[in-house]
Amino acid sequence: MPELPEVETTRRTIAPHVVGRRIEGVAVYDPRLRWPVPASLPRQLQGQSIAAVDRRSKYLLFRLGAQTLVFHFGMTGSLRVLRTPSPPAAHDHVDVALDDGAILRYHDPRRFGAMLLLPEPVAEHWLLAALGPEPFDRSFDGAYLWRALRSRTAAIKLALMDNRVVVGVGNIYASEALFRAGIRPAVSARRVSRARIGRLVDAVREVLAAAIDSGGSTLRDYVDGGGRPGEAQLRHFVYGREGLPCRICSAPIRMRRLGARASFYCPVCQT
DNA sequence: ATGGGCACCTGGCTGC
DNA sequence: TGCAGCCAGGTGCCCA
Numbered sequence: 605m606p607e608l609p610e611v612e613t614t615r616r617t618i619a620p621h622v623v624g625r626r627i628e629g630v631a632v633y634d635p636r637l638r639w640p641v642p643a644s645l646p647r648q649l650q651g652q653s654i655a656a657v658d659r660r661s662k663y664l665l666f667r668l669g670a671q672t673l674v675f676h677f678g679m680t681g682s683l684r685v686l687r688t689p690s691p692p693a694a695h696d697h698v699d700v701a702l703d704d705g706a707i708l709r710y711h712d713p714r715r716f717g718a719m720l721l722l723p724e725p726v727a728e729h730w731l732l733a734a735l736g737p738e739p740f741d742r743s744f745d746g747a748y749l750w751r752a753l754r755s756r757t758a759a760i761k762l763a764l765m766d767n768r769v770v771v772g773v774g775n776i777y778a779s780e781a782l783f784r785a786g787i788r789p790a791v792s793a794r795r796v797s798r799a800r801i802g803r804l805v806d807a808v809r810e811v812l813a814a815a816i817d818s819g820g821s822t823l824r825d826y827v828d829g830g831g832r833p834g835e836a837q838l839r840h841f842v843y844g845r846e847g848l849p850c851r852i853c854s855a856p857i858r859m860r861r862l863g864a865r866a867s868f869y870c871p872v873c874q875t
Numbered sequence: 876a877t878g879g880g881c882a883c884c885t886g887g888c889t890g891c
Numbered sequence: 892t893g894c895a896g897c898c899a900g901g902t903g904c905c906c907a
Contacts, residue, residue: 607900638883638902662901679900680885695885714884716901731903758878767902774900823900824887863879866898881905889897 606677608739608772609815609836610826611662614683617829618708619657621685622666626653626703634697638678638718641698648721649673649700661735661771665726672726678716680825684709713825736768739808744770746802753793753801759862760796761789764808773808776821776843779868781807783842788874789867790860814839842868 606614630646648671656667664683666673675683686707692699698719700708710719722729736752737744749770756763763769764778773781782789784807787800796804820826820834823844827833837844841851845868846859855872 610900636884676901678884678902713886714899716883756877762878765901776900821900826900864881877907879905879907882903883901885899887898889895891893891895 606662606681606820606826607774607777607815608659608662608812609777609818610820610828610834611659611664611677611772612816613820613828613834614677615657615659615664615829617832618683618685621706621829622654622702622708623656624654625706627651628701628703630701631692631699632697633692633699634695637697637712637715638676639720641719642721645719645721660727660732660738661767662774663732670724672722672724674718674720674722674726674731675710676718678712678714678718680714681710681712681717682825682827684711684827684829684831734768736766736770739770739772739812744805744808746798746805749805750798750801753796756793758793759790760787760793760804761867762863763793764804765865770808772812775865775867776823776840777808777811777815779843780841781811783868783870783874784811786874789869790862842870844868 627649630649632641635641652668654666658665662676664675686709689707695713696709696711698710752769753763761778761782764773785804787796815836818834818836818839819828821836822833823837842857845857847856850857850870850873853872855870857868858871859866859868
């Protein structure tokens with residue numbers, strides 16, 4: 605599901621509806637997520653006001669003051685704002701009712717997602733504490749990535765998807781960024797030259813920024829805070845395009861598995 | 876510390 | 892039409 609662009613698009617589409625609002629009540633229809641939604645959560649959330657909606661990695665953070673309501677969407681999670689109430693459907697897990705009548709509804713068929721209420725500073729919670737830099741942060745540059753990868757023997761694509769190296773890059777955008785940088789996904793990370801690592805930093809930023817501009821990628825489940833699908837999947841150069849002609853050189857796109865994840869590349873544009 | 880593989884769960888698609 | 896098998900955007904955890 606959601607990689608950084610999808611979580612960020614959700615954040616942007618939801619924030620105008622929820623910032624400054626007070627939580628009237630919470631209904632949990634099915635607490636079975638990656639970690640069970642605590643029975644005490646509705647009582648703890650009731651009456652709290654949402655000061656801001658932030659994102660860290662693929663986590664969405666609703667700042668409540670002393671606590672933060674944290675969502676992770678796993679593979680199939682989505683969060684949307686309902687302006688007019690409707691009865692919960694299959695896989696709708698939680699409704700958060702706001703003081704203006706809007707409903708924040710969490711939907712997650714595969715239930716790999718999470719909903720947690722954590723004390724501030726939430727950045728120090730073990731789930732977030734070991735995360736690497738944000739891709740748009742200044743600290744994520746060629747020098748940093750070179751240092752982070754120079755001793756890593758794993759495939760460059762797997763290293764790029766390692767949250768300790770850089771956050772937010774999942775299976776779609778790892779393939780897309782490596783295509784843009786001209787690097788084959790299976791190459792050992794430490795064997796990629798310093799110059800190409802620099803190009804990869806730019807490629808990661810460009811790919812993620814373009815996907816955010818397109819409202820994220822919708823392969824199956826993803827919708828933004830308004831319930832709308834994204835369009836970034838229409839602009840993928842390699843992901844999901846095995847056998848189709850490369851958009852640059854027309855060579856057939858190839859697929860191979862790395863760490864059990866499908867990885868797509870152009871055998872001509874990437875070396 | 877790093878790497879590899881599995882597990883968690885549901886639904887959609889393919890091929891027999 | 893039915894059904895088994897495979898696959899899917901993530902990541903925590905176990906073992907080498």
